[in-house]
Amino acid sequence: MKTYTHYPLLAHNTFGMDVKAARFVEYASEEELCGFLNDTKEALHPFLHIGGGSNLLFKGDYDGLILHSGIRGMETVDETDDSVEIRVGAGEVWDDFVAYTVAHGWYGAENLSLIPGEVGASAVQNIGAYGVEVKDLIVDVETIEVATGQKRCFTNAECRYAYRSSVFKQELKGKYIVTYVTYRLGKCPVFHLDYGNIRAELERRGCGVTLASVREVVTAIRESKLPDPKVLGNAGSFFMNPIVPRAQFERLLAEYPDMPHYPVDEDRVKIPAGWMIDRCGWKGKALGRAAVHEKQALVLVNLGGATGEEVMRLAAEVVRSVRETFGIDIHPEVNYI
Numbered sequence: 001m002k003t004y005t006h007y008p009l010l011a012h013n014t015f016g017m018d019v020k021a022a023r024f025v026e027y028a029s030e031e032e033l034c035g036f037l038n039d040t041k042e043a044l045h046p047f048l049h050i051g052g053g054s055n056l057l058f059k060g061d062y063d064g065l066i067l068h069s070g071i072r073g074m075e076t077v078d079e080t081d082d083s084v085e086i087r088v089g090a091g092e093v094w095d096d097f098v099a100y101t102v103a104h105g106w107y108g109a110e111n112l113s114l115i116p117g118e119v120g121a122s123a124v125q126n127i128g129a130y131g132v133e134v135k136d137l138i139v140d141v142e143t144i145e146v147a148t149g150q151k152r153c154f155t156n157a158e159c160r161y162a163y164r165s166s167v168f169k170q171e172l173k174g175k176y177i178v179t180y181v182t183y184r185l186g187k188c189p190v191f192h193l194d195y196g197n198i199r200a201e202l203e204r205r206g207c208g209v210t211l212a213s214v215r216e217v218v219t220a221i222r223e224s225k226l227p228d229p230k231v232l233g234n235a236g237s238f239f240m241n242p243i244v245p246r247a248q249f250e251r252l253l254a255e256y257p258d259m260p261h262y263p264v265d266e267d268r269v270k271i272p273a274g275w276m277i278d279r280c281g282w283k284g285k286a287l288g289r290a291a292v293h294e295k296q297a298l299v300l301v302n303l304g305g306a307t308g309e310e311v312m313r314l315a316a317e318v319v320r321s322v323r324e325t326f327g328i329d330i331h332p333e334v335n336y337i
Helices: 030-039 094-103 119-125 198-205 211-225 246-255 273-279 308-326
Strands: 002-008 020-027 047-050 062-069 074-079 083-089 138-145 151-155 176-186 233-237 243-245 268-270 290-292 299-302
Touching: 020 030, 030 138, 030 176, 062 176, 083 094, 094 119, 094 211, 119 176, 151 176, 198 211, 243 246, 246 268, 273 308, 290 308, 299 308
Parallel strands: 020 062, 047 062
Antiparallel strands: 002 020, 074 083, 083 176, 138 151, 138 176, 233 299, 243 268, 290 299
């Protein structure tokens, strides 16, 4: 167990906010976490559990306790001719897990390459990219209940996954801490190549469709669009892509024939928020020390020394522009702390 006071969080948030936590604790096992929760209940108000800090925007110093998982390890817990189930510690870096699956020839996670953050957060956020959501890989999620220190395992169905959402972000927010996630990967080749320009890039490169080549292409596409947070503070995609009724989409499509879109079901369509932000003229524009990234309008960046309030002010202006232009409300994927 590692515990600190007045702990700097610069290395724990990809937006590069130079803030501190009154107290910071990192645990290395379920036993350490349970013991800590049982011994220090009075010190848990307020508290925040973080992963890699890639989905957080700190408005200022955090006057409370921050918990972080140091639980590591990847273990095969079940295997058939067609699939394999891997139990992964919540503190593992997500992209390290993806690399592990690709190296072993297991299918399903390759489109989620280079998404920042840790394994525990993947199960809370229901991360997704290029037509794949992690909910389709998760078997179950092991947790510790904050109030009791007791273990509870949630099945996939009990997690109630939806677009960028889960029960851990809604009704049970702050009530359970993820310790392990079990994923099911396939052994037979199944690829998702028609979202974004994965297929076109594979063809341009003239390489075959393999786990390694898909991971390489997805990584290259993300690196070409998304700034490195070590160089330019950001939290990746700042806004969620809105899902609108088909009738509203069809009205917009008549006005904007070039509007990209992705059917969700018969009645709803997903529209890229980045495209709308770009059409509103925000790409590359700044308000003070916060800006919309010049290559990807879905990304807000810290130009250097920006405060959380400056980023929030920029985000609010972007939301207002999209609403006025398209009649659609877009919402931050990033959590304001």
